[in-house]
Amino acid sequence: MASEIFERDRHVTFLQMEYQLLPSPYQSQEINSLTLAYFVISGLDLLAAPDRLVDKEAVAKWVLSLQAHPRSQSELDNGQFYGFYGSRSAQFPSEDKDNGALLSCSVSNLASTYCAVAILKIIGYDLSSIDSESILMSMRNLQQPDGSFMPIHTGAETDLRFIYCAVAICHMMGNWSGMDKEKAKAYIINCQRSDFFFQSYDGGFGLTPGSESHGLSPHLISSSVTSFPLEFRSFVPLQRQAADGGFQGRPNKPSDTCYAFWIGSVLKVIGGHKFIDKKALHGFLLTCQSEYGGFSKFPGDFPDLYHSYYGFTAFSLLEEPGLKPLCVELGMSAIAAIGI
Template identity: 30%
Template sequence: MASDFNKATHIRYFLRCLKTHLPTAYTSNDSQRMTLAFFVLCGLDLLGALEANTTEDEREAYVAWIYTCQHPDGGFRGFTGADLGEERTQDNEHWDPANIAATYFALASLVILGDDLSRVKRSQCLRWLKRLQLSDGTFGEALGGEGEAHSGRDMRFCYCAAAIRWILAGGTTEEEDIDVDGLVRFIEASQTYEGGFANGPFYEAHAGWTYCAIAALSLLGLLHPPAKPRRRAQPWPSDDSVEQMLGWLVNLQTSLLQEEDLSISDSTEAIAQLELENVAQQTPVESIQVLSPEDPLTDGVDAEPLYDELQWAGLTGRCNKVADTCYAFWAGGSLTILNSVHLLDQGALRRYLLEKTQHRIGGFGKLPGDAPDIMHSCLGLAGLAGMGEPDLMRYDPSLCISLQAKQRLESLPWRQRCLSN
């Protein structure tokens, strides 16, 4: 199969998901409808196909539905099914909570749809966000009956909090801000000896948690890849930790594509050979640097490759796991934020996505041979966008939306006023 990006089939796939009934397998995700909506809208946004394939009335209807999920005390619900409406009282309001993940997805979706966010209860949302923060700096998912934050200490919620704060220009006006220092301390404490980030201190590093940590720090304005190699800014404590993190991320690229590649029937020598083939493609850790986009990729890197190029090499979330489409974003997006995606074998990653998990009906599956699903289809596009796929929009890896949508948000008068205060 040629490494062709089938843009037209991807557009048709996302339009089917947007305008027709989803397969019955999604029924159990009905309470996460805001999440599904984001992945569909984000996919069409990255394809540059949203406005051309929907009418203004349709887009206004999507915006109106999102606002029906807005909670009166700030934040957004995951779907309308929890809205108690006129039956809502002090005794039962804990059954009608806003959700931190749904709030991020709602705000990002509104930005993609071109809404000016003028109907967002901004002050209430920022106050609600502060109430969700726990004593260790992390965030809960929702508020309970006594106003306490529930289900916290999750790096994903830390990312959602940082993204909500950034979109709403929190910390720039009279609203009381979250404890940024506490959040950063939690993130820093979650970096492991391997260099990646875990879901909390003393857990295993994972590409998904690492993305959430790096993107959160970026949105908090604390991550500044330097203009010159070996010069660093906050929050990293040393150059060694940056190199260690980049080395760990790069070595998540793997030629292990199927579960049978890890079968116990495989010989130790065969598995070792696969690992050697994988490692052979990686830049040595001692030559890895956080680069600005203008810096040449020559210092410390041999001009001629020493090994033949791998045909397919996807990205995985943890050591000793097979490649998975979504990690082209979780790991690849982390490297894109750090201006270091060039350290990957981008040709082998692109071929993995387009020849192994791109589906003939459009979208991407999780693993080779899998049917497409909304999340992996969106994140597969995001992974390709991070590598500069010409048929995709340029995108912002920290928010996972197109640069066009982000720039529209940044140009809104209310947001500019907040930032100027």
Template identity: 60%
Template sequence: MMYHLLPSPYESQEINHLTLAYFVISSLDFLNSLHLLTHKEAVSDWVLSFHLHPTTIPDPNNGQFYGFHGSRTSMFPPDQTGALLHNNSHLASTYSALAILKIVGYDLSNIDSELMLSSMRNLQQSDGSFIPIHTGGEKDLRFVYCAAAICFMLNNWSGMDKEKAKDYILHCQSYDGGFGLVPGAESQDLHVTFIEMMYHLLPSPYESQEINHLTLAYFVISSLDFLNSLHLLTHKEAVSDWVLSFHLHPTTIPDPNNGQFYGFHGSRTSMFPPDQTGALLHNNSHLASTYSALAILKIVGYDLSNIDSELMLSSMRNLQQSDGSFIPIHTGGEKDLRFVYCAAAICFMLNNWSGMDKEKAKDYILHCQSYDGGFGLVPGAESQGGATYCAIASLRLMGFIEDNLLSTCASSSLIDVPLLLDWIVQRQGTDGGIQGRPNKSSDTCYAFWIGAVLKILGGYDFVDSKALHGFLLACQYKYGGFSKFPGEFPDLYHTYYAFTASSMLEESGFNSLCPELGITQVAAKGL
């Protein structure tokens, strides 16, 4: 019955006509009833009528795929010049077509397999996956299978890079042993759930971190952005209002030279009201909290021009010290590369460099490069991964070093790049993970701090991506999130930096990273 007339509910599946025919004809074969097809030649002719034949001499590198269409409605004639403006040939339809032809005994050597397969390579992506149609679409294991089956049936493997496809397949194996359609498919849903939980209610162990509430919020909201799940924030305006409530606004006409910093507080407990005269006796606005606040606002799409950046930046100069370093808060504190980075990132996001003396900051950074090539938090300190990131990202944000310094073969008189690179590449351990300094264990967060330095310099190919992926999987918790070391419980900090590392590894489902700012490219560009 299905062979002669498909019932009306299948009308919506007309676009998959060839696949439906495959189910019917292969079913007859399994039922040992293929003899009921009395006109097999007519069946093969019907299937072949869906094959895309170029009307001009084809160029296999033009991005087109010369396979089979799935139905009549997906077939469009060429234009007056013979150009195929609407080529809808599809991998799944091509698999179905070849399977039917084999079932009815058609000799597949009659098909121009060379053109079909050489053009099929246009569908394979850089990560080894396949898109189903030359204009795009989902890329996952379904279409890797279709491509492999097509090559197998045609006895010709020129249509795909098998090694790349193999690596993609292996990346799709989940922590529980099964395979998802894309790398991290099921675990990614668990990660989203883990972050959603953190968004609604931070667990009690984070109570001691209340002073860093805004920074914890940055980890949560930016995580959702990396997981392509920012749509779960249904009230982005409420998020921006909450963040803006931490912004310090002077109650009297401010003097930008009074030593105060008019940035963002990190939490409610660090906010104190002015005294009866309006004086801010306890101003605890902080550089790191200000960076976190601006990053969140960019992520949720808030227009930063609404902020009084002139006051914020002119007062931020009060935090810069005579040696070019920054203290985090106007009452003092440690002065090191972390706060130089925060200041540079704040100026960059606000597109206004009046908040710092870039030359002094540059000189301070250069004094922090150690004898071994890495950077310490302060001049003379031991090289460390986080400090090295702050140094290189700051120099890049300030425009003192070029983008992709290594790949463009550009020379720089500022830093000893070969020595830095030598120190950096030694940080990946035999377990695949990355350490922050010599003789330390691999730690999830350094997959970002060290990896992002290589990304900025244009040397990420020096990372053994497969080994690092394996280490991150070992740190992935079965209910979502990542831990610092394999076998431990997850935490928000290491989970966030595992996401950024996964983005650099181009894992499927993660938005692209802006390595200089530590947020997604979309957020960084304000799209």
């Protein structure tokens, strides 16, 4: 039987265990170590856990050790991205399969760089102390002619998620030299589904131009890069609250814990948060709360870090006692966002 209350202390214990040692199933996600660390550190901060649970000096040292650095100033123009590696193994030089030679090739990526900068900000590290010039100057190498961003300089998919990462990085560093905002704005607008007769009828945003509207599309970038016409601001989010009280990412999909954040945060940004059926959403989230601490994707499943973190952010949006207020634009507590 699902608990009828938010089990804060159990969630703190869950994150504390993950902070000390990740379970073996996470071995396959070693390449995403920074992202997993972000969920743990930011989660403990949102839960207002005591500072003694996190060794901030050790965390900062580990995060900074994952930054890629050019060997000289001239290398900033070589097309590579000098952000943060996702894990220790990502720092290893890759092998050229044609001749067996080791290649000195940076594989730092945009998502991990967002997580690294966010972690440093959450623990109160002075961001002016890091090599921001290398990050921002080389980040422009990832922006494409259409305004989108690749996550790595060697090529990959481009979509709104990576524009969000770039926006958040520039905002946290207080320096917008890392991107062309006007090009990014044009790409964002091209991702809106506004052809009511032949395409999507909901006026939402796909991850790429012409794709299906999706609750994961980071509408939050609008607050920093652009603003949208008011007539487009209320179509998608409220349609995504399902009969069970949870939010779904797309029509005809089951409710999922993480969309309580993705959709709820959009509504918060555009001023529609008051229209959420909060009691119903609260009830759905409790059905995904694990007896072991943390949250699962669907009711009855085992908890995982991703859905646990977005369960915590959702309860923060619902103003659950014992949780810090959330800065939805940056995905961290409001106190951490303003640097207090």
